[in-house]
Amino acid sequence: MRLSILLFALYQLVWISSKTNRAFKKFISKAKVRFLIKTEDGKYARLFVFDQGRVSTATGPDHAFDAALVWKDPKIAFSVMLKKNQVAVFNAAAEGKLKIEGMSVFALWFDKATSHIL
Amino acid sequence: MSKIYGGHLAAKYLKEVEHVDMVFTLSGGHIENILDGLTEYKIKTIDVRHEQVAAMMAHAWSVYTNKPGVCLVTAGPGFTNALTGIVNAHLENVPLVVLCGRHPLRDDLKGALQEMNQIDMVKPVTKWCATCYETKRIPEYLSIAFRQATMGRPGPVFLELPPDILFEEVDEKTVVIPKRRTHKTVTQPGKNELEEAARLINQAKKPIFLGGSGVGMSGCGDILEKFIEKTGVPISLVNYGRGVLSDNHPLSVNGGGFTGLNAGLPVVDVIIAAGVRFNWLLQCGQLFPDAKVIRIDIDPHEIDRNRHADVGLAGDVGQVLGQLLPLVEKRDHSPWLKSFKNAYSAFMTSELEKRKTPSDPIHPIRLVEQIMTVFGDDAFYVADGGDTSYYGLSGFASKHQGGVQTPAGGLLGCLGTGIPFALAAKLAHPDKPVIVLQGDGSFGFNGMEFDTAIRHNIPIICIINNDCAWGMIKHSQEVSLGANRLTCSELGMRHYEKVVEGLGGYGELVTIDAEIIPAIKRAVASGKPACINVMTDPTVTSPATVFFYQSFSEL
Known part of the structure; x- marks a missing residue:
């Protein structure tokens, strides 16, 4: 539940920033990226869609994506994502609690994009 | 009195002094005599279909053999065709020796076939360039060319040989053949820097050794293996350093490629960057903002480029590692190595x-x-x-x-x-x-x-x-x-x-x-x-x- 709220709040922040944050707007202005964050069992999932400056979202795990962060369970996802810390993400991946499907370079892009707003 | 053509004299020097056994070329009228000299002195010629390939093959020859590669191209379009390969060698600091034809000296400013100012065009993309004007001095000029190409930070050199001097005969006894250089100038880091580097390496918890072309050109496989196996530091080798230690060495993280480096570099605490430039491919060194950086480079000017080095060690990679080896402790970083490999596997x-x-x-x-x-x-x-x-x-x-x-x-x-x-x-x-x-x-x-x-x-x-x-x-x-x-x-x-x-x-x-x-x-x-x-x-x-x-x- 907490993860769902976190993902929803993150999307809200992304949407507002796409209208108001000059650096973020510039960063996403040419990008076409579909980035999914979900748990392995698919119970928690949110898609972030960036389309040359416009952002939108969808819930559910079964969307096409360029990259997906797949978390072993929602608690770990919540605690690591809240830290906003590359070491925590790296450790989660090293310990088998996180994997990236699709191209990880899009995950790096998403991380860089959100660094403008978090 | 034994006479020798200028073109043959060039070939004689290449063979007998520099021990060149292969030259990459494409034939041309201006360089005919030197081509004949290569035959005379039994230097194998690989003639290609476009001069850029002669330059690129000679460049690659130096990568695969650790000897300077030699290419021979004719004047005018032969020269301009080769330029792309020369620029490539320049940006990669490769000891490429380019021998090039030229319109005759006697026809300067007359509108000769393939008359153009090659030297001014090639100057910005070579370490050294010159025109030889006297047959007897061809060996001397070649000697300078090889010294310039190979000593210190390597780079391409360009020697223009006009047909007037290639086709001229001189008394061989009057020619002075320079001896091959035997010394190797050594730049060494200071003792304090070496000790500080060793201290960082000995205290590191998540280190990585990132080696580039300087590792390959140093030919330091043995000492690198000793250093890595003693320190236990995971290693990634790129560019011409790739394979100096096998990609399948247990401490290698090359299996992760580009993704592996992007995953791991942001979390390392010490980077030993040896003979590798922090250019756009490594995001100008911004990929590892919190790491302590030890840089080893044969060119001291490279050490703080794009990213301040906590310790800068100027010198040949192999020699510097040899100096560091007694100062570093035997360590085991296998848990960190395992984490690194697991993380990049999860990212891939x-x-x-x-x-x-x-x-x-x-x-x-x-x-x-x-x-x-x-x-x-x-x-x-x-x-x-x-x-x-x-x-x-x-x-x-x-x-x-x-x-x-x-x-x-x-x-x-x-x-x-x-x-x-x-x-x-x-x-x-x-x-x-x-x-x-x-x-x-x-x-x-x-x-x-x-x-x-x-x-x-x-x-x-x-x-x-x-x-x-x-x-x-x-x-x-x-x-x-x-x-x-x-x-x-x-x-x-x-x-x-x-x-x-x-x-x-x-x-x-x-x-x-x-x-x-x-x-x-x-x-x-x-x-x-x-x-x-x-x-x-x-x-x-x-x-x-x-x-x-x-x-x-x-x-």
């Missing part, structure tokens, strides 16, 4: 799955995996192209120095280097398989060099990753311009294998996964230079394209 989940899964249409990374299945790590691999370079760099592994090269991924981004590099690799290592994974776009630059391969019996195996496009550009345009506005990025299906067949080589077209390995085996069995044209999925975009596009999208 889809890529690792695709390698193991037959695909229709064929995924390029699956193609690379199938090639590796046939040849393993006892082979030399070259990849040439945009996306193709990424897949080659990521999927190939070799236990040989220079065993995996993606010359098109260097600073010049010089597509077309694949076939020249593969030819040079095969000449340097005739008993090893040499495979070039070639983009279909980049095949167009030097595909005609299969004629060179056939004339000189250099049986390389070229496998084309054919997506019928300039893939990296096409996929970028799909994002930036839209799929309906692609411009100059599509190529269409072409039977490149038939081009090679027409030239006398072996050719085969592959469209399904199951045929990749049998086709490669048939190509090997043919004993000829071979081209396997593999149709791959045109929709696949590599991470390199995304990375490349992003770097522009932020402008």
